[in-house]
Every structure is written in C-alpha cells, then in structure tokens.
Amino acid sequence: MFLITTCIGATAIADNGEQLLHRADSLYRMGNFEKAVEVYLQSAEAGNAEAQFDIGYAYYTGEGTQRDYTSAAMWFKRSAKQNFAKAQYNLAYCYMNGRGVPRDYDKAYNLLLKSAENNYKRAQLTLADCYARGVLVEKNEDEYNKWKDKAEGKNTEQAPKQQKETLKGDFDIQVDMPGEKPKEQPKDTAQTQQKQNVILGPNELKKANTTATAQTATTPTATAPILRILYPEDQSIFHTDQVKLKYQLLTNGCTDSTRIVVMVDGQRLPTTRAVRAANTIDVDLPRHDCTIMMYAQNSCGNSEPVSLRLIRETSQFELPKLFVVAIGVGDYNDPKLPKLKFTCKDAQDFAKVVATKKGLPYEDVQVKLLCDSEATRADIFEAMEWLKQESSPNDVCIFFYAGHGLRDEKDRFFFIPYGCNSDKLYDCFSATDFRNEAEDINGKLIAFVDACYSGALFEGTRSAATSHFVEQLKRAKNGMLLYASSSSDTKSREDESWGNGAFTKALVESFNGAAREEQSEGLSTQELEHFLYKEVRKITDFKQTPIFINPNGIEHFNIFNYEK
Structure with a gap:
C-alpha cells in the first residue's frame, strides 16, 4: 500500500508539472513573460525537466525576470540530470564561458557529448565543428565525419527520438565557432516564434547558421597555433x-x-x-x-x-556584492547515516532570507543552493571555486551548511556530502578541504555550520588536531568568521513546531530582524554572535551552546544594513 500510494503521489506531481508547463507555454505565446516565468518556476519545482530548462533560459536571458547566471546554471543542471538534451547543451555553454559556474572545458565537452548522444542535432553539429577545428578536443577527421553524418541522418543505426521543440522568447543568444561578428536576430511576433536555446561554441555570441558551418568545416592537417x-x-x-x-x-x-x-x-x-x-x-x-x-x-x-x-581594486565608494553558498544535506545515499528531515529546508530558508539583502548595502546578491543529490563532494568544491572566481576583496561571501558532520578518532571534523561513505571519511569534505578552498576566496568569508559535532571544526581546546586547524586558519585567510551550531557534540534539535535546526532557526530569525538592537544600523557580526548564543540555548533548554571564532581577530562589521 505504501508503494502504491508513493507511486500515485509521484504521478500526480508529474502530471501537475506537465499541466503547469502547458499553462506557462500559453502565457509565453501571449507575450506575458513575467507571469510565464512564475508558472515555469512552479512546474520546474515540481520536477518537470523541460520547465527546468525553460526557467534556466529565462534567468540566463533576463526575459520575464532579472538576469541571473547562477540560477540559470542551477536549473540547466537540474534539467540536464534528467537527460534533457537542450539543457545539457546550454549547461555546456555555461561551463565554457564561466557563466554561473566555474569555467571548466572538460565538463563543457562531456555535456556537449551527452547532448549529442541524446540525438540533439545542434549538439552533433557543434561537436563535429569542434573536431574539425580542434576546439575542446584534438582535431579528428573520423569523429568530425561521424557526428556530421549523425546530424544529417546518414548513420545506419536507429536514431533515438528527438525531444520536442520548445518555445523561445525575443532575446535570442546563439553561439558558434569563433571568427564572425555578432549579429542581432530580428524580432518576430510571440505567437510565431519557436523557443531556441544557447548554441555552444568556445566563446562569442552571434547569429549563425550552424548547419552551414558544419557542412563547410574543413579538417586541415597543419598544426594549429x-x-x-x-x-x-x-x-x-x-x-x-x-x-x-x-x-x-x-x-x-x-x-x-x-x-x-x-x-x-x-x-x-x-x-x-x-x-x-x-x-x-x-x-x-x-x-x-x-x-x-x-x-x-x-x-x-x-x-x-x-x-x-x-x-578590480575597489574604492570605498563602490558597493560590495554578496555571494552565498547554501548547502542542505539530509539524504546521504548511505544506509549507515540517519536521514535528517529539515536540513534542505534549513538551506532553502536561509537562501530565501539572505536573497532579500540586495541594496542593504549590496549591489547584488547571488545565491548558489545545493540540496541532497546536488550537494556531492564535487558540487561543494565547484561551489567554493565559484566563490573564488566571482568575489573581489570588497565583497562578502557566506558558506552555510546544514547537515551531518562526523569526527574521526583523531578528532578531525568532516562535512558529509551526498554519496559520501561514512566508512571512508577521506572521500568526504574535510576541514582541511574547507581551509584550502577558503584561503583563496577574496573578501570577507562568514561560515555558518549547523551540523552534528561541528564543535570539532572550531573548538581549539578539544585536541591538538583542532587547535592546529584553527592556527592554520589564522595563517591562511584574513577576514574569516566562523559560527558553529554547538561547542559540544550535542546535535541540533529538530522540532515539528518550527521545522528547522535550532541554530538555523535562530540564524534565520536574526536575518529577519529579531536580533535588531536599538540604534543599530545593521546586523553586526558581534550582535549576531550574542543573539545566537542566547537564542539557541533558549530553544534547546540550555542543552546546546553555539560557538563563534574570529581566527584573525578582524574588526566586527555589519553583515547587512536594516531598511530605513
């Protein structure tokens, strides 16, 4: 009965996602892009792969919503994981150009190859061009001919069914191989347009005829420069x-x-x-x-x-930006680890409240949200790399983690990402991994860790190992502040009445104004420390005490300003 109920529930969600997609497509055809984006987002959150592609496209182009490459790449990634070929293609472009994700040519090629193997014609033509010109891969005439023939339907094997065409808006981004000047595509009426996706190429934006490019591509034998x-x-x-x-x-x-x-x-x-x-x-x-x-x-x-x-070296008159990585892991894909019910909600709640701080005083706020299967060790490394690439010395970065933490026999702390084997902690995201990634991040870095045993990450009195870690932090990174959910091994209590870990509940409340003191212009790092100490102990009946560490002794500053 449980399996039947689960299947019926999953089918109902999928059907609802499809219905929302059709409604969003209708709104899009009528030119009501802002409303279409709202409905695409609902369908995407219900798990519809095509809607995830659509909302990613909207964020990428800024059509119907504010342009946000980080969110675009996130939704392309979710759609690509469901094997949606166009999303794989667009995500390859994001990795090629470092839009919303760190630049990574290997990932760009692998995604392009997956899209081509999923019988997406444009990916096949672009891959053929890559092999013809030696872009992303070495020149290979056999591979060029193979993918060119597949794109033209000349292969003898039965080709898989192509995914149906989707809609497109006025803003059209197409990318091909280097060498031609960008051109603008004339606008057409919303009713007659066909949805287009980003066409991968190594670099520039232009309107191009990909088919003609692939057909005329040559494979010279001379060595490239x-x-x-x-x-x-x-x-x-x-x-x-x-x-x-x-x-x-x-x-x-x-x-x-x-x-x-x-x-x-x-x-x-x-x-x-x-x-x-x-x-x-x-x-x-x-x-x-x-x-x-x-x-x-x-x-x-x-x-x-x-x-x-x-x-860019910033002046005191330039507004900073806020970059946030919010991670919530409750399902670890490891039967030995208990599932945590509210950790994804913790990360989502924190991401939601921190996104409201644009203009207070931040010029921009960008949030990368990783939950459960999206929060593998590789995903966390990529997110930290994103912080390193995007932030400048004038900016503020936040690392938020809600999930399970473990200590080994040497008292070393480990974050437990999705897919990590608790018997092989060296495959997890260790305190050393965190330190190594943090030391290259520009600007100020604030870490919030709501995890079991998180005191082992920061507490210097527990052992020589953790003392050494704190000393390494002092040498490695200027401008780092760390808040842990507990100074002991007590776990952050989960309560149905408010649905968060005690530490995250207090943290979200502080960002919503609960920590505001009279005459305060904004929430300072010191005021936050005092509020978390008082509130977490109150919520947990004094069984849990959060810990704060300022390894470099930097001056306290406002994390954000209050609205006047």
Missing part, C-alpha cells in the same frame, strides 16, 4: 580601464595570416590594438572583476583558448 599569456598573472588586481597583455605566440609557419581574438566575460571585443612585434595587446576592461579569454586563429586552425582572471 599555440598561444600563452605571459603577463599579467592570473587573479591580478587592476584599477585602470585598460590593461596591456603580453603573450607568446607560436604560429607554426602561418605568421602572416594569424590573428588574435580577445573576449572579456564571454563577449568578443569589437576592436583590439595589437603590437605584433612586441607580442602585446591592449584590452579595455569593465569596472568589475572579469575574465579575459584569448585564442589565436589562422589557416592552420585555432589555438587552445587561454584565460586570465582579473580582480
């Missing part, structure tokens, strides 16, 4: 509107026909000023952190893209 950036170094600080790049170029006999293509944050620069004799090029920079990508192009092919991350 090689390009390296010599100066400045990666993660360099800048404060001007222009930077002079020095590079090394090996043209392999095609010097006269070689040109350098430069992109900033995935957008190709319309003009560049190169001094070929000195191998330098002047690049105009935006007034924020950016990623520069370059490649060389000639008749022999394209070089491997090279990238450079630059951090």
Whole structure:
C-alpha cells in the first residue's frame, strides 16, 4: 500500500508539472513573460525537466525576470540530470564561458557529448565543428565525419527520438565557432516564434547558421597555433580601464595570416590594438572583476583558448556584492547515516532570507543552493571555486551548511556530502578541504555550520588536531568568521513546531530582524554572535551552546544594513 500510494503521489506531481508547463507555454505565446516565468518556476519545482530548462533560459536571458547566471546554471543542471538534451547543451555553454559556474572545458565537452548522444542535432553539429577545428578536443577527421553524418541522418543505426521543440522568447543568444561578428536576430511576433536555446561554441555570441558551418568545416592537417599569456598573472588586481597583455605566440609557419581574438566575460571585443612585434595587446576592461579569454586563429586552425582572471581594486565608494553558498544535506545515499528531515529546508530558508539583502548595502546578491543529490563532494568544491572566481576583496561571501558532520578518532571534523561513505571519511569534505578552498576566496568569508559535532571544526581546546586547524586558519585567510551550531557534540534539535535546526532557526530569525538592537544600523557580526548564543540555548533548554571564532581577530562589521 505504501508503494502504491508513493507511486500515485509521484504521478500526480508529474502530471501537475506537465499541466503547469502547458499553462506557462500559453502565457509565453501571449507575450506575458513575467507571469510565464512564475508558472515555469512552479512546474520546474515540481520536477518537470523541460520547465527546468525553460526557467534556466529565462534567468540566463533576463526575459520575464532579472538576469541571473547562477540560477540559470542551477536549473540547466537540474534539467540536464534528467537527460534533457537542450539543457545539457546550454549547461555546456555555461561551463565554457564561466557563466554561473566555474569555467571548466572538460565538463563543457562531456555535456556537449551527452547532448549529442541524446540525438540533439545542434549538439552533433557543434561537436563535429569542434573536431574539425580542434576546439575542446584534438582535431579528428573520423569523429568530425561521424557526428556530421549523425546530424544529417546518414548513420545506419536507429536514431533515438528527438525531444520536442520548445518555445523561445525575443532575446535570442546563439553561439558558434569563433571568427564572425555578432549579429542581432530580428524580432518576430510571440505567437510565431519557436523557443531556441544557447548554441555552444568556445566563446562569442552571434547569429549563425550552424548547419552551414558544419557542412563547410574543413579538417586541415597543419598544426594549429599555440598561444600563452605571459603577463599579467592570473587573479591580478587592476584599477585602470585598460590593461596591456603580453603573450607568446607560436604560429607554426602561418605568421602572416594569424590573428588574435580577445573576449572579456564571454563577449568578443569589437576592436583590439595589437603590437605584433612586441607580442602585446591592449584590452579595455569593465569596472568589475572579469575574465579575459584569448585564442589565436589562422589557416592552420585555432589555438587552445587561454584565460586570465582579473580582480578590480575597489574604492570605498563602490558597493560590495554578496555571494552565498547554501548547502542542505539530509539524504546521504548511505544506509549507515540517519536521514535528517529539515536540513534542505534549513538551506532553502536561509537562501530565501539572505536573497532579500540586495541594496542593504549590496549591489547584488547571488545565491548558489545545493540540496541532497546536488550537494556531492564535487558540487561543494565547484561551489567554493565559484566563490573564488566571482568575489573581489570588497565583497562578502557566506558558506552555510546544514547537515551531518562526523569526527574521526583523531578528532578531525568532516562535512558529509551526498554519496559520501561514512566508512571512508577521506572521500568526504574535510576541514582541511574547507581551509584550502577558503584561503583563496577574496573578501570577507562568514561560515555558518549547523551540523552534528561541528564543535570539532572550531573548538581549539578539544585536541591538538583542532587547535592546529584553527592556527592554520589564522595563517591562511584574513577576514574569516566562523559560527558553529554547538561547542559540544550535542546535535541540533529538530522540532515539528518550527521545522528547522535550532541554530538555523535562530540564524534565520536574526536575518529577519529579531536580533535588531536599538540604534543599530545593521546586523553586526558581534550582535549576531550574542543573539545566537542566547537564542539557541533558549530553544534547546540550555542543552546546546553555539560557538563563534574570529581566527584573525578582524574588526566586527555589519553583515547587512536594516531598511530605513
């Protein structure tokens, strides 16, 4: 009876998601994009893969909602996990250009390959082009012909059924192989448009005929050029509107026909000023952190893209940004670990309340939410890498974790991500992993950990091992503050009456204004410390005492400002 009830419930949710999708599509056709986004989101949250793709597309393009690459990549990822080919394709583009996720060419290729194997024609054509031009992969004429033939339906094997076409809005992003100037697509009426997705290519945005590109692509046997950036170094600080790049170029006999293509944050620069004799090029920079990508192009092919991350030196008059990683793990896919009922809700509640702090005083607030199966060890590493790539010294980063924690016999603390085997703690996300990732994050970092045994992560008096960890934190990262749910091994109580761990409940309440003191302009790190200490002990009948540590002794500051 339980299995039957579960199946009926799952079917009902799926049917509801499909109905919501049809309703959203109807609203989209009528041009009511904002309402369509609301309904797409409902369908996506019900688990509909196509709606997850649609809401990702909306966040990516800013159509019907505010543009948010982080949310776009998150929804593309959820849809791609359900094997939705177009989402795999768009997620590959995100990894290629570092939009909402850290730049990762290996993941971009793997996703492109999955999309092509799912019989998505554009992915097959793009993959053929990659093999023809030596982008992402080495040139391979056999692979080029294989994917080109599959795209044209020439393969003899029975092709799987293609996923049905979806709708598209006015904002159209298409990306192809490098070499052509971006073009705008003329707008059409909402009723006659067909939904389009982001077409993968290594770099630039343009309107292109992918079929024609693949058909005319050649596979020259000459060696492609090689390009390296010599100066400045990666993660360099800048404060001007222009930077002079020095590079090394090996043209392999095609010097006269070689040109350098430069992109900033995935957008190709319309003009560049190169001094070929000195191998330098002047690049105009935006007034924020950016990623520069370059490649060389000639008749022999394209070089491997090279990238450079630059951090803008901010003044006291520039507003900071807030970057948040919120992790909630209750289902570990490990029968030895008990499931925690409210941890995903903890992360969702915290993500929701922190997203309201835009303008107080943050110029922007970006939240990456990882729950259960989305919170593997690899996912957590990727999220930390995202913090490192996106944040500048003027920004504030928050790491929130609600879930299970374990101590080993040497008193070392481990976060337990999804899929981690409790018998093999070295496969989990350790305190050392956290320290290594945290030390390269720019700006201030605040960590909130609502987990069993979290006192072992921070408490210096427990053992030489944890004392050593705190000392390492002091040397590794300036501007880090850490709040743990308990100074002892007591677990954070879960209560049906409020549905959160005691620590998270108090934390969310503090962000909602419960910790506000008279004459306070905002919630300071010190006021938060006092509130959590008092409130958690009250909720747990004095059985649980949170702990706060400031390893570098930095001055207390306002995490956010209160609305006037």
